[in-house]
Amino acid sequence: MLKTRITELLGIEHPILAGPMAYMSGPELISAVSNAGGLGIMASLGYQTTDELREAIKKTKQLTDKPFAVNVTLLPSARQIKYEDYFLTAIEEGVKIIETSGRSPEPYIKLCKDAGTIVMHRATRTKDIQTAERVGVDAVTILGMEAAGHPGQEEVGSMVRIPVAVDAVKVPVVAGGGIADARGLVAALAMGAEGVLMGTRFMASKDCLIHNNVKDWLLTLGEMDTILIQKSIKNASRVVRTEHSEKILEMENRGASLEELMPMISGRRGQNVYATGDIGSGAAISVGQVVGLIHDIPTIKEIIDNMISEASVIMQRLQKMGLTG
C-alpha cells in the first residue's frame, strides 16, 4: 500500500494512472486498470458522438465500481467538437474525475467544480501546469520528452521536468513519459511526483483490445526506435520509426502543409492497424521511448501488482546502500 496525495485525492489504491490512448482506452482497458487499484482514463474524443461516449461510460460502470476518469483533449481537431458536451456527458453519467489536456481547462472548470468533479490537467510545460493550478485544477500531470503521443515541442526529459514541476506548483504532480515499471515509479516518487501515468506499458497488455500483431511488434522495439513527427505543425508526436513515419518527417522537412500531412497522420490509419494488425499498412503509431523496457504482455493487474511489489524490493536495495538510515 503506497499512499500519496494522488491516491487520497482520487480514492485509488495505487498511484498509477493509465494515460488515455486513442482507440485503446475504452471500457475494457480502463476498467482493468481501475479494478487493479490504479486509475483508468477514458479517451473520450475517440468517440465520434457524445451518445457513444455515454454508452462507453455506462459500460465501464458495469465493469468496475472503482473510480475512473474521462479525458477531454482540447486540441484543434479535423472535426468540429463541442467540448462542453463531452464534459456534460461525463458529469451527467456521474464520472467523478475529468482529465483535460491540450489547452487550458479554464472555460470548463466552473462546470466541473459545480458538479463536484475532480479536475486534473496534463501538460508538457511548467508554465502550463502553473496556469492550470491558477484556474483551479486539483492535480497536474507533467509529461517528459520520452512520452508517446504529444511530449511537447521543447523536448525536456522527465528527469528534469518532474522535479521542476514539483517545485513549481502546490497541487500534487503525476509524472508521465518514460515510466513502465517499478524503477520508474520509485524514481518519479523520489523526484517528488505523487503518481505516475503510463501508456505504452498498458498498450502491451492482455487487456488492451488491439490486434496481437501490434503487441508482439512492440516487444521487438528498442528505446531508439521512436521518432518525433509533427514538430513542423507545432504538435510534436512520438511514434514508432517506420517507413511511413520517416516519410512524414521527410515531408515536414520539405515544408509540407497541414493539408498535405493530414492524410498521412490521420488517426484513422492507426485505428486500422490496431484492428487488423496490418503494421505494414502505413500508420504513425504512438509509443514512448519506454517501449525498449517492455519485454512481456501480462494482464494489467499483473503489471500493477508487480510494480508495487518490485517497488518494495527497490526500496530494500536502496536501504542497503545506507541511504535510508
Place this chain on the structure above:
Amino acid sequence: MKTRMTELFGIKYPIMLAGMNWLTTPKLVAAVSNAGGLGVLAGNHQTPDGLREAIKEIKGLTDKPFGVNLTLGIGSAQRAPIVIEEKVPVLNYALGRPPEIAPLIEAVHGYGGKVIGTIALLRHALRSEQLGADALIITGYEAASHSGNVGALVLVPTISEAVKVPCIGAGGYADGHGLAAALALGAEGISMGSRLAATQDAEVADAVKQTWVNASEEDTVIDPAFDGINCRVLRNKAAEDLLEKKAFPLFDAISAGLHMKKTLDMSWGELLRTANNMRKMPSGIGGGQRGLGSSMRFAVGGRLFRVALEDPVNGILMMGQTAGRIKDIPTVAEVIERTVKEAEEILQNMNKQFAN
C-alpha cells in the same frame, strides 16, 4: 553511503564530476575529490605538456582518487600515454574504436587503475563492457554537449539491466532528487557537469555561472550546427546565428582548424586524423552531416566554446537541461553534501510511505 561506484573507486559518495573541456580545472577536480566525490579532468583541450602539468597539479591538491577524461580520436594518441605514465587512478574515455580502447584499458588496469566508458547508446555500452571497462557513464538526452536521443529515465534502466558493470547516470542531475532517482533506476551513482561548474570553486567567469542560474530547462538547443555532431548548448544569440547559417565560410573553418592545431599542439597528421574522425562519428549520436562539413564545424565550434568561458552571449555555452534546477552558486563541498543529505531524506520519507 556505499554503492558499487563508491567501492570501485574508493570514494565516499557516489558522485562524480563530468570531465568538461576548459571547465574542469585542477582546482575544481581536486575540490570534488576532496569533498568525497570523484573529480575528473577533461584532457583534450590542453597541449600534452599542459595535461601532464594539470595532472601533477591535481596530485598536489588532493590525495584522493581522481580521473582524466579523454575523447578518443582527438589528439588522444599523444595524451593517453601521459595518463598512463602518471598512473591516474581513473581513466574515463569517450568515443573511440576497439583497437584503441582495448590496449588503453589493459594499460590502465596494468597499474591498478580503473576505466570508465562514457556512452549514450546501448550497443556502445555492451561493447565497452566487453572491452573491459570497469564502469559506464550513461548519458541521457538532457545532458550538456553530446548525447543520443533517449531520456535518462529510459536510458538508465535500459542499459543498467543489460550490463553487469556499475552504471553512472549523467545528464539531468543536480541534486538529491536526481541521485535518489538514478539509484532507483539501477545506477550506482551520478555524474554532474553544469551543477558542479556553477560553483565557487569553478574557474569560469561569473557571467557564465550566473547564466546557468538564470536559464530554465527550456533554454537549451541540441543540434549538429555547433560542432558537427548533436550538441546541447544554451540557446543564445551565438547559437541562433549558427543555427540560421547552417554553413560556415571556408575561411572561418580553416582559420579555426589552424587555431585548434596550435592550442592543442597537434601535428598536421593529428589534425587531419581528427578531422577524419569527426567525419565518421557513429550513427545514433551523429544526427548531423557527414563529411567535411562536420570537421569544419568541429573546428569553429571549438573556438566559440572557448569564447563562452568569458562571454556567454557571444560564445557557444554548453549547457544541460539541468540548468532549470540550478538556482545558486555554492561551493563544490556544499553541492555534494546537500545532494547526499537530500537523497537520504527523500528515501527515508519514501520508506515510511511504503511502510504505511
